[in-house]
Amino acid sequence: MTEPNTTELQPLPDDWQRALAVVAHPDDLEYGCSAAVAAWTDAGREVAYVLATSGEAGIDTLDPATCGRLREREQRASAAVVGVTAVEFLGHRDGVIEYGPALRRDIAAAIRRHRPELVITLNHRDTWGGVAWNTPDHVAVGRATLDAASDAGNRWIFPELAEQGLQSWNGVRWVAVAGSSRPTHAVDARPGLERAVYSLLEHRTYIEALTDQDPEAYARAFLTSNAEATGERFGGTPAVAFELFSR
Numbered sequence: 001m002t003e004p005n006t007t008e009l010q011p012l013p014d015d016w017q018r019a020l021a022v023v024a025h026p027d028d029l030e031y032g033c034s035a036a037v038a039a040w041t042d043a044g045r046e047v048a049y050v051l052a053t054s055g056e057a058g059i060d061t062l063d064p065a066t067c068g069r070l071r072e073r074e075q076r077a078s079a080a081v082v083g084v085t086a087v088e089f090l091g092h093r094d095g096v097i098e099y100g101p102a103l104r105r106d107i108a109a110a111i112r113r114h115r116p117e118l119v120i121t122l123n124h125r126d127t128w129g130g131v132a133w134n135t136p137d138h139v140a141v142g143r144a145t146l147d148a149a150s151d152a153g154n155r156w157i158f159p160e161l162a163e164q165g166l167q168s169w170n171g172v173r174w175v176a177v178a179g180s181s182r183p184t185h186a187v188d189a190r191p192g193l194e195r196a197v198y199s200l201l202e203h204r205t206y207i208e209a210l211t212d213q214d215p216e217a218y219a220r221a222f223l224t225s226n227a228e229a230t231g232e233r234f235g236g237t238p239a240v241a242f243e244l245f246s247r
């Protein structure tokens with residue numbers, strides 16, 4: 001039996017200017033780390049979002065074509081609340097994203113376009129803390145993002161990208177994984193928490209399909225309780241946790 005990890009989390013490095021968040025679905029960032037994003041954009045840092053899919057298979061009562069358009073719109077609104085205006089969709093198919101060279105190439109291309117020092121992604125492991133099974137989309141995109149941080153810097157891996165004018169970028173210094181069951185670092189959630197609630201609320205159609213609770217009460221309770229739980233390992237400060245991989 002493994003003991004619960006109670007090691008204190010370290011502050012996430014803040015000597016960087018550009019971050020790129022790469023996740024599978026609209027709402028993946030809002031369910032965890034948008035409070036950190038709000039604090040970063042407040043500080044004048046640039047953050048861009050790349051979504052592998054448009055989340056078109058996410059709502060049972062909506063056909064994918066309608067749902068994808070709606071969720072892209074909600075994602076753009078949600079990003080704007082925390083100061084993010086660059087939002088891109090890679091057009092992979094929701095629910096059946098395949099891990100492999102095509103996905104790594106698309107993410108490496110995004111990294112070359114945005115040239116971030118910090119890359120953010122979502123839990124790439126099989127489970128959420130060993131208690132709930134993760135989705136194959138999160139696993140595929142998380143793993144491919146960790147890989148693409150290196151792919152982006154190697155001009156021989158996807159030479160076709162350079163032919164499209166995307167020169168290699170070997171400047172990614174860290175990949176920070178949100179929602180990991182093995183977090184190492186954290187960011188103070190307090191300055192951005194209220195905007196994180198409103199950012200999550202922009203996914204209103206999705207939330208209303210998910211729960212009968214009042215959407216705002218649902219969003220606030222979810223984000224606050226997560227931030228407080230992380231705070232137990234961050235000096236009592238409500239926080240957003242990340243597992244940090246340095247390069």
Ligand SMILES: [Zn+2]
Pocket residue numbers: 024025027028138
């Ligand atoms: Zn997701």
